Amino acid sequence: MSKGKSNAYFSGVPDALKADILKKGHEYTIAKGYELIRLKKPEVPWVSHVWNRWSIPKHSFLVWIHQHNGLNTKDKMHKIGVTLDFACCICDRDREDNDHFFFKCQYSRRIITEIEKWMAIRIPYQDLQEWRDTRRGSQLKRGLINSVLNACIYSIWFQRNRSRVELQLLRPEIVARQIITQMKKRLQNTIIFPVKDKDKRWIQGLLDLN
Ligand SMILES: [Zn+2]
Structure with missing residues (x-):
């Protein structure tokens, strides 16, 4: 993957997700991607x-x-x-x-x-x-x-x-x-x-x- 092409693929992808995708042996799943980009707040008691x-x-x-x-x-x-x-x-x-x-x-x-x-x-x-x-x-x-x-x-x-x-x-x-x-x-x-x-x-x- 050329550098220019790689940047195009990652356009708009949050840094944390980008780093995870680039890890050696990384296997991307929608669940993993969602966990990385979703806004995490403390769990409510209900x-x-x-x-x-x-x-x-x-x-x-x-x-x-x-x-x-x-x-x-x-x-x-x-x-x-x-x-x-x-x-x-x-x-x-x-x-x-x-x-x-x-x-x-x-x-x-x-x-x-x-x-x-x-x-x-x-x-x-x-x-x-x-x-x-x-x-x-x-x-x-x-x-x-x-x-x-x-x-x-x-x-x-x-x-x-x-x-x-x-x-x-x-x-x-x-x-x-x-x-x-x-x-x-x-x-x-x-x-x-x-x-x-x-x-x-x-x-x-x-x-x-x-
Ligand atoms: Zn009533």
């Missing part, structure tokens, strides 16, 4: 809540936007002067913000109550983030609970938007049933048996295998 093998990708993506305060709630729109109205689209009682939707709104609470019965756990609506951050138990159980909570956040936001556009709202019990059906299928497709004994009975209960 990364495993959002991105895990049990969560459905479209749920993870919406929750990721939510974690970055990217959902256009009426409270947010009110604060930037887009609207004067900030009452919750669903219950019309409280200020519509992330905290209210997930899961202080009475509509959300009724969904979460059904989920609590199905999963045999208590999900606090106060300090939910902290509860998710500090929750103990096996990686499998924490992952499954997080994936179901992601499904709840997705479904509640979907119903909220539907209520605005189509002026229709499914009953919370029906939404909870849809979430449970969807997550059972997801669980069946992602679980790798055998699992530890302490998780087995709980998972069998989720899948109605008892």
Whole structure:
């Protein structure tokens, strides 16, 4: 490779990547290139809540936007002067913000109550983030609970938007049933048996295998 040609090939390539490519015996892969050029920031504590093998990708993506305060709630729109109205689209009682939707709104609470019965756990609506951050138990159980909570956040936001556009709202019990059906299928497709004994009975209960 002539010097001129080499510079043309490396035009715009960051120095770190260039040095790595020029190493003797270097084998370039897209993954290596991406790791070298991507902006690296400290990992946030909620990364495993959002991105895990049990969560459905479209749920993870919406929750990721939510974690970055990217959902256009009426409270947010009110604060930037887009609207004067900030009452919750669903219950019309409280200020519509992330905290209210997930899961202080009475509509959300009724969904979460059904989920609590199905999963045999208590999900606090106060300090939910902290509860998710500090929750103990096996990686499998924490992952499954997080994936179901992601499904709840997705479904509640979907119903909220539907209520605005189509002026229709499914009953919370029906939404909870849809979430449970969807997550059972997801669980069946992602679980790798055998699992530890302490998780087995709980998972069998989720899948109605008892
Ligand atoms: Zn509400």
